[in-house]
Amino acid sequence: MPKTATAARSAPERLHLTADVLVLGGGPSAAWAAVAAAESGATVVLADKGYLGTSGATAPSNTGTWCVPPGDNRHAVVERRWQRTGELADQRWMLRCVDTAYRNLLQLSEWGYPFPSEDDGRLYIANLRGPDYMRFMRRRVLLAGVTVLDHHPALELLSDGDAIVGAAGIGRQIERDWRVDAKAVVLATGGCAFRERILGSTGLTGDGYLMAAEAGASLSGMEFTGKYTLAPHGSSLNKGLPFRWASFHREDGSAILGPTGEPLRNGIGEREEEVARALIEGPVYARLDQAEPALQGWLRQGQPNCFVPYDRAGIDPFADLFRVSLRAEGTVRGTGGIDIVSDDCGTGVPGLYVAGDAASREIMTGAVSGGGAVNSSWALASGWWAGKGASTHARRRGGKAFRNEVRPLGQAGLRPAASPRADIAAREIIETVRAEVVPLDKNFFRSGAGLEKSGERLESVWRDVRDHLQGEGVERIRTREAASIAAAGRWSVAAALHRSESRGMHRRTDLPGKSPTLAHRLVLTGVDDFRISGAPERLAELAS
Template sequence: MPQPQRSVSDSLHLQADVLVLGGGPSAAWAAVAAAESGAKVVLADKGYLGTSGATAPSNTGTWCVPPGDNRHAVVERRWQRTGELADQRWMLRCVDTAYRNLLRLSEWGYPFPSEEDGRLYIANLRGPDYMRFMRRRVLLAGVTVLDHHPALELLSDGDAIVGAAGVARQAGHDWRVDANAVVLATGGCAFRERILGGTGLTGDGYLMAAEAGASLSGMEFTGKYTLAPYGSSLNKGLPFRWASFHREDGSPILGPTGEPLRNGIGDREEEVARALIDGPVYARLDQAEPALQGWLRQGQPNCFVPYDRAGIDPFTELFRITLRAEGTVRGTGGVDIVSDDCATGVPGLYVAGDAASREIMTGAVSGGGAVNSSWALASGWWAGKGASIHAKRRGGKAFRGTVQSLGQAGLRPAASPRADIAAGEVIDAVRNEVTPLEGNFFRSGAGLDKSRERLESLWRDVRDHLQGEGLDRVRTREAASIAAAGRWSVAAALHRTESRGMHRRTDVPGKSPDLAHRLVITGVDAFRIAGAPERLAELAS
């Protein structure tokens, strides 16, 4: 076990082979994979491992594809829906590794339900049970877990990433972990939208990775929204497959061909979005037969909590709805992966889960719950293994006397701090540009250009003047991360002069064959956007 050291200031200082940042499923799998490879592992989470992130409060399926020749056909069918940006080799690797890890869960004793013929049904994971189980597995593997220890920045010795530093929320002291490799599994960026498990998903890993020299991709694909009861954070859209949609007076909303609008999932989301821009929209789950109603309540019980609390029968009564922006959590953007072990191109830095770009898996469309769940199972495993191998190669080289703290915006302003630059106001300003339906679900070059100008001005204020002290550094760093993610997202959306998948440009409604590739962003303050082939050539050189 890593041995703690205390300085006179009572800060915590640990040494380990591998440091995992995050507390969701990909972080847990990375920690277990590294520990089973013989590494001494520390896991530091902003929240509590087992309840952090978007999986813990949810019931999630997996993209469960058993071995066999049929898996190629399954992957091919899925690839056809990805806007031509996914990579079938990565998709096959993911389904194979995820399936093996689902079997590992069974072998470890995870209580999968049984089907009628007695076989275990391993395609579904109950979020609360799953994450409690993974916490126990992480601890059984000998991992040192630091709950409520948000990371603020990465550490570098000039050659590689050699750890991270942050603050212990409950104890109030600083912490530092020296490590031979770091896995970023900090989740996506929800831009402070009210969605399940989204509170702590502020894109921290994106900014830390970019400051270290890593690139990002897929940041333009943040146009994923999910239906939810109005005033609720319950972004579980499945029941709306059996919904009809109405105005407040009960009159049906009509689709493009004049028929009543039903089924708000998939392509019909666009019609619901247009209706919401025009005014309030109400739904009723009246397309579900009685037997299906019982199945929905049994299979997705948390979906019905808001209705039960309000005394509404959603199958017979109208209720108001909204579309919740899901940012990169259900978008595809994140830190770019450059090798099979989820390396970032920065020595010693690996990435997993929603912190990583999922373009190679889902292209221009959302992976939703199932594909993203399998991606967490697989990418966490690969990153943990890759980090442990890197740690062994470095041996004792990581713990040098000269270590540089890489964090800038929100921690060390480029100019003098200003009290009128507040974290909350920064976050609200970013949300105004990246969450409204009329500007982000449906985009235009003119609208994006105005948002870009406002976000660039905001970023200059954040970079030059935003600073926190003590525990407030968590808040200012989150604000800086959200500002950076919003800025990258809008810039990439402006650069992609076409419509593809969840990136919908009203001024350029069709796909361009010249843009059938990923857009890679490199840099923080003065960043550049290049096509994926250019980025690969740069790495090769």
């Protein structure tokens, strides 16, 4: 019989629970963290902004995994992948990740997740269909005895001065505040999509980054937000795979050329650069005309979400030209996030763990995008480690956790530094941030002068947020999201300015090429007054 979280005495208008481990988030890494913690004997509460099963970037998608079976070949596969990471990834972490992810994929098949079969009858476990996978994981989380609070966004972390001891937020459908006292917290709140209208973006506002930074955790890789993916114009379908077999054309019908001068016949990976250049000049149209009939069938059947926009708009994408956009993906398919300092996904702040896209994936994929596959395996592995780490911490801390007075840590968007102002509103703040971190000519291609200007604007937005933004009741969700987006945008531009070179998805037109002195991670510490240091300095600091 699994242990369940207990309701404590509290004012009737507030939900007050206690647990060993609190997981914040509702995507795959949150689910795996909750299962891992519960299996180690911890009482677990999972609180998500949306619904565990549909929240996050995975649920609406169909994602590959980075699936590397054990064996002699594994080191070689990891080594080859590392070569593509701009020298910033860490092979030890990559190896750990493929190992744990593989084990959890096998676990899924043992649990009965309906994987497809290959022609020889073996299960093909290297792909997960989002809606089915996340619905399945919801069931596993509930079977593990976890208390799930859907539509219960967290607004802030709680600290007892020594460690993180829970979080507080609001049940948005019942308009009731909640608080969970927990001996450890896992942030699995996802990345920051800067409110771009892409799959999963609604909840991905970087809330975890701000909460972690307020608690004293660091961030890394925040400059790597230059990943964009093709989508039918005006749609939410940021899924690049079908564009692997596409041709691209300008308004006048002329073909867009690749680096060799031949017409572009593949719009994904590094070829996004040619498409981006053309999109800055004017509208771009595509046609999936490089796909053979058999492949067309597999694409339709295997990636049905990608075809929903075409079917509904009455387009045959294999025969007709249709307009496309590059959708900004922030840190979701970028690599930035909360810096991990220990093997159990600890953040360096006692009691605070991180998993999935909320964590920096620089150690996994460096300066290039992990795409769906690496990020999906990372969620499988980091969720597991963070859940175990949090439950071990909870056990070690025992009764010491709630002895001191508990203090809420939320600042910007909740407790402004000066008097609140009604004219500082969440929506306008988000639009102002988007104007600096979304346009292709500012963020896909960057320049020192452009980043300076963006940085000044974002500083001014941040001052308004810090000093004057406040909401009441459920509106606090919006003000807190706006504060998180403003903070993430400001950190991202500052880190991009600091990285005076080009590396991976960080493309400086004024500084093309890698600088050997910058072949290390940039770690950012502090909310309002932050500093950026190289990873080696950070390590020395931790050791001292």
